[in-house]
Amino acid sequence: LADSGLRFDLTVPLSRIFANNQGKIALPFKVIQADWVFRAERPQKGRYRQFMQCDIDIIGERDITAEIDLLMASSQALLNIGFEGFTIKINDRKVLHDLAVKWGFSEDDHESVFITMDKLDKIGVEGIKKELTGKEFSEDAIDKMIFDITQFEAGEFNHVYLTDELKKVIEGLNLSSYNKFKIEFDPTLVRGMGYYTGMIYEIKYKDYPGSVGGGGRYDKMIGKRIGQDVPACGFSIGFERIVDILLEEEQVNNDKKIAVIFNPANDDMKMIYSYATAYREKENCVISILKREKKFGRQLKKLLDQGFTHYTTLENDVFITRELRID
Numbered sequence: 001l002a003d004s005g006l007r008f009d010l011t012v013p014l015s016r017i018f019a020n021n022q023g024k025i026a027l028p029f030k031v032i033q034a035d036w037v038f039r040a041e042r043p044q045k046g047r048y049r050q051f052m053q054c055d056i057d058i059i060g061e062r063d064i065t066a067e068i069d070l071l072m073a074s075s076q077a078l079l080n081i082g083f084e085g086f087t088i089k090i091n092d093r094k095v096l097h098d099l100a101v102k103w104g105f106s107e108d109d110h111e112s113v114f115i116t117m118d119k120l121d122k123i124g125v126e127g128i129k130k131e132l133t134g135k136e137f138s139e140d141a142i143d144k145m146i147f148d149i150t151q152f153e154a155g156e157f158n159h160v161y162l163t164d165e166l167k168k169v170i171e172g173l174n175l176s177s178y179n180k181f182k183i184e185f186d187p188t189l190v191r192g193m194g195y196y197t198g199m200i201y202e203i204k205y206k207d208y209p210g211s212v213g214g215g216g217r218y219d220k221m222i223g224k225r226i227g228q229d230v231p232a233c234g235f236s237i238g239f240e241r242i243v244d245i246l247l248e249e250e251q252v253n254n255d256k257k258i259a260v261i262f263n264p265a266n267d268d269m270k271m272i273y274s275y276a277t278a279y280r281e282k283e284n285c286v287i288s289i290l291k292r293e294k295k296f297g298r299q300l301k302k303l304l305d306q307g308f309t310h311y312t313t314l315e316n317d318v319f320i321t322r323e324l325r326i327d
Contacts, residue, residue, distance in 0.1 A: 006038035010055045011195075011218065011234055018059055018232075019225035027060030034239070046209045046241050057234035059222070064165050067199050067217070068172040070235040071183075074203070074213060075173070079180055082284070083242060086212070087182045090169060090201040091189035093216070095161050099148065099187065104141035111194060113137070113145075118190035121210070125149055152187050161187050169199065195221050201235070205245055212245070213237040256285035258321065259303050259311045263292045267314050275312075275319055300324060 007013065010033055018025060034054040041047045056073055058066040071088060078086065096117075100110045116131045123131070125146055132142045151157050162185050173183045191200040195218045202214030215235035223229035258279070262272045276287045288308075293299040303311060304324045312321040 007036070008039070009037055009193075010035060010053055010236070011057070011193075012221070014055075014057055014059075014234075015218075015221045015232070016225065018230070019222055022226060022230075025059075028066070029057075029059040031055070031057045031059070033057075046244065048240055051241075052239035054237045054239055055234055057232065059230060059232040061233075062219075062231040064169055064199075066231075066233050067169050067201075070215065070233060071169070071173055071201060072176050074235045074237060075176065075181055077237070078203075078213075078242070081242070081246070083246065084180045086203050086205045087184055088173065088201055088203055089184055089186040089189050090166060090199065091186055092163060092166060092199050093196050094198065095163065095166075095187055096190065099145075099161070103144040103148070104138055105145075109137065114190045115192070117145075117149075117188065118192045120149070120188055120190075125153075149188055158185055158187055161185075166199070191216055193218075199233070203237075208241070208245060210241075211238075212241045256283060256310060257308045258285065258287050259308050260287060260289045260319075261292050261299075261311055261313050262289065263314075271314060271317075275314075 014031060014033070018029065032055070034052060036050055037053045038050050039048070041049050043049060056070055058069060075086075075088065078084075096114060097107075097110055100113055101107075105113050112135060113132065116128055116135070119131070120128060128149070129142055129146050132145070133139070148157075166185055170183050170185065177183065189200060189202065191202065191214055193216070196216040197219045198217035200214075200216035202211040205212050213236060215233065217231070217233040219231045220229050222232060260272060260276050260279075262269065272289060276289055279285075280287045290299075290303075292313075300311060304326065308324055310321050310323050312319050314320075
């Protein structure tokens with residue numbers, strides 16, 4: 001990846017853009033972007049070497065309203081495409097550091113411990129213990145950590161480490177969930193990126209391997225470029241993983257592709273657009289509004305070649321839909 005200059009994520013490039021243009025950008029700076037990123041992965045279900053990353057970020061806002069904004073926007077975006085039943089897991093890197101101190105790990109070792117802890121879903125508690133032992137950490141610290149992780153997984157004592165800020169974010173998200181998704185405090189959540197400084201979060205879906213989205217606060221990244229820290233946080237959704245799940249559960253758009261053909265001289269355009277909007281929502285399919293051409297037969301043939309399956313016309317104030325077929 002490094003040799004080819006392939007982009008790993010969108011967060012670091014965004015920080016560079018802000019650093020180079022800080023005097024021209026009003027704060028808070030809210031950004032939506034989507035582009036290809038690359039990973040040195042072994043391709044398998046849910047893991048790709050190249051995939052589309054959909055990001056939203058807020059730069060210049062230190063208050064937790066930024067986190068609530070990001071998580072509300074991300075969850076609503078998923079709900080809008082019919083993706084429900086997911087769980088947003090949330091933690092804070094400060095909580096992780098406090099736990100590492102409690103367990104007895106030195107501050108210099110925290111990141112190494114977190115790198116191993118981040119593999120909990122993949123290798124389990126015993127795998128964590130084995131890897132930390134191989135790193136020659138204190139046996140006592142490892143035992144304390146393993147004990148707490150086991151308790152956390154059982155849902156015990158999690159509330160002890162739940163900060164006031166995390167509570168407020170969870171309460172804010174619960175108001176917008178409408179019981180279509182859950183938000184949970186997870187003191188074992190790490191997020192692998194070392195640049196996170198505060199709250200971290202990710203979206204899990206049932207038994208799907210890995211997360212389908214995640215992010216966190218990175219208040220010190222921009223400061224490394226301009227010499228002054230700027231608060232920032234972001235969230236990313238993995239487009240391909242969402243599509244994989246929707247395909248598996250048959251929640252993607254159906255195969256219908258309908259052309260609503262209107263006659264500008266006779267048809268009521270309000271009716272045309274109202275019908276198209278309502279039909280899109282009802283059938284969850286592609287609807288294109290097109291003007292009727294003089295050579296109507298040729299137009300229908302072109303629509304068929306373009307992948308349209310049906311066409312709709314307004315006849316005596318009634319919408320009639322017909323299948324496009326090769327005669």
